[in-house]
Amino acid sequence: MRVQFWGTRGSIAKPGRSMARYGGNTSCIEARSARGTLIIVDCGTGGHSLGQNLMSASAKGLRGHILISHTHWDHIQGIPFFAPLFVPDNEWDIYGPKGLGQSLRETLAGQMQYNYFPVTLDQCEAKIRYHDLVEGTFDIDDIKVSTHYLNHPALTLGYRLEADGVAVVYACDHEPHSRMLATGHGEITGQDLRHAEFINRADLLIHDAQFTAEEYPAKIGWGHSTVEYVVKLSKYAEVKRAALTHHDPLRDDDAIDRLLASIRARLREDASSLDVFAAVEGQVVEVAPSPEKGPARRAGEFQAQTPIEPALAESSVLLGIADTEMAAAFSEVIRAEGIHVEFLSDMDEARKLISKDRPSLAILEHDPPRIDGMETCRAIRQQDNGHEHQLPVVMVAAQGDQAPGAAAGVTDWLIKPFTGAYAQTKIYAWLLRTACQWMRGGIPEDEERRLARPPVHARRAPMPQKGTENKRFSENVISTDKSALLWMYCREIAPFETPTFSKKVGELIARATKHPSETRNLSAAN
Ligand SMILES: [Zn+2]
Ligand SMILES: [Zn+2]
Numbered sequence: 001m002r003v004q005f006w007g008t009r010g011s012i013a014k015p016g017r018s019m020a021r022y023g024g025n026t027s028c029i030e031a032r033s034a035r036g037t038l039i040i041v042d043c044g045t046g047g048h049s050l051g052q053n054l055m056s057a058s059a060k061g062l063r064g065h066i067l068i069s070h071t072h073w074d075h076i077q078g079i080p081f082f083a084p085l086f087v088p089d090n091e092w093d094i095y096g097p098k099g100l101g102q103s104l105r106e107t108l109a110g111q112m113q114y115n116y117f118p119v120t121l122d123q124c125e126a127k128i129r130y131h132d133l134v135e136g137t138f139d140i141d142d143i144k145v146s147t148h149y150l151n152h153p154a155l156t157l158g159y160r161l162e163a164d165g166v167a168v169v170y171a172c173d174h175e176p177h178s179r180m181l182a183t184g185h186g187e188i189t190g191q192d193l194r195h196a197e198f199i200n201r202a203d204l205l206i207h208d209a210q211f212t213a214e215e216y217p218a219k220i221g222w223g224h225s226t227v228e229y230v231v232k233l234s235k236y237a238e239v240k241r242a243a244l245t246h247h248d249p250l251r252d253d254d255a256i257d258r259l260l261a262s263i264r265a266r267l268r269e270d271a272s273s274l275d276v277f278a279a280v281e282g283q284v285v286e287v288a289p290s291p292e293k294g295p296a297r298r299a300g301e302f303q304a305q306t307p308i309e310p311a312l313a314e315s316s317v318l319l320g321i322a323d324t325e326m327a328a329a330f331s332e333v334i335r336a337e338g339i340h341v342e343f344l345s346d347m348d349e350a351r352k353l354i355s356k357d358r359p360s361l362a363i364l365e366h367d368p369p370r371i372d373g374m375e376t377c378r379a380i381r382q383q384d385n386g387h388e389h390q391l392p393v394v395m396v397a398a399q400g401d402q403a404p405g406a407a408a409g410v411t412d413w414l415i416k417p418f419t420g421a422y423a424q425t426k427i428y429a430w431l432l433r434t435a436c437q438w439m440r441g442g443i444p445e446d447e448e449r450r451l452a453r454p455p456v457h458a459r460r461a462p463m464p465q466k467g468t469e470n471k472r473f474s475e476n477v478i479s480t481d482k483s484a485l486l487w488m489y490c491r492e493i494a495p496f497e498t499p500t501f502s503k504k505v506g507e508l509i510a511r512a513t514k515h516p517s518e519t520r521n522l523s524a525a526n
Helices: 047-057 104-110 190-198 227-236 253-269 309-313 324-335 347-357 373-384 402-408 420-441 447-451 473-477 482-493 499-512 516-524
Strands: 002-007 028-032 038-041 063-067 091-097 127-133 137-140 143-149 157-163 166-171 204-208 241-245 275-278 284-286 316-320 340-343 361-366 393-397 412-415
Touching: 002 047, 002 204, 028 047, 038 157, 091 104, 104 127, 143 190, 143 420, 157 190, 166 190, 190 227, 190 402, 190 412, 204 227, 227 241, 227 253, 227 275, 253 275, 309 420, 316 324, 316 347, 324 340, 324 420, 340 347, 347 373, 361 373, 361 420, 373 393, 373 402, 393 420, 412 420
Parallel strands: 038 063, 063 091, 091 127, 166 204, 204 241, 241 275, 316 340, 316 361, 361 393, 393 412
Antiparallel strands: 002 028, 002 284, 028 038, 137 143, 143 157, 157 166
């Protein structure tokens, strides 16, 4: 497989002399199988030069596929400038993560509304098909594609491309699940282990490496990896070559050189066979098969293009959150997408709800002695012991206690502080995953009875609170510092998101800056 980098910069295009060697254009890579199948992964500003290059080779009759990791600007801004989309007789398939409430096509059309761009998406003359993807696999001609949700404050898919006996993995943008691993230390467990499995034995791994371990503490929640994390994971997953990309817009060429030199020195000390390089705009990498083959794709894996709306529509979420403000904010975000919310009041209730309603996700808070989420999690695991599909449990806590968490059966963590977008994305990713599992597992026998149940909205009151009256959602979720709020607000509305999302963020900010007495009134309304 032949891979060419057309954009290697993260977040924003950054032209200039000091960036000229590694390049200033944002994420875009081209991959071609030996048979000629063309896949483009992400279409940031680098997509403009790629489009020009494709046009110079053959203007008409072009056939290609664009995989979008997520719809943050730096990954889609090249689409309106990608010339092959404007040529009749060309055929393009565009794929991206299925959002809730808005299709990929609608989101992409958003950046081409008349007040942003003079030509609308409908005016592209090529034949364009849109595909909303979930986690799973599918084929593009001779290339096998696998998708995997990444950890980012927007639904984001990593792509694994397999053809010609090689595997190329693209994982941008992604933040380590464990904050310890972000520093390059600690054990690879939980969702980081799932991520390692996804990149396992890649011949070429193209990975977000925007930050360093030293910079990371100031960048928690930005949704990006550190070079130390990429190196640690690559070694563990026996990756052959790792291309660091999504270079920080503040890191110039000389700084990238220094970073790379220090990584290579450490790899030499460890006598590691891992080859790490920093991706250069324009660089071509011929990926040749290695004697040791990676794991072949398992038969019967879930089709990433399956419409999962029927399963999603009947999803419900169990909330075991003691903090009233946080519980209210979570339930609001979940209900906004038409998904039922159940509040856990005690263990017996939890057991009944799990066997009766088969929820798609449980979100528990762990903040002892106020609330013991681990204990609830253990009770849930006893309940669903023996079920084919375990209920995913996301634990909200001040820190991820990986070992006790794994023993209690925690699936994933939401570590404070986190932004509304992070929480929302994590919830949606798990709802989508569970819906996929459902579809894969077939419709249960008692489905009709389950669907006939009355709507659960407000069927139960939130669990009784202990001394949390004056504790505000913002204290747990986002900093109350106004400048930090504004910073997060700007970051979160910058990407193209659904109108519902923008409304929610606005409400969260308004709530976080309100006086506690007003906040109580707001939560009472839920
Ligand atoms: Zn990005
Ligand atoms: Zn992003």
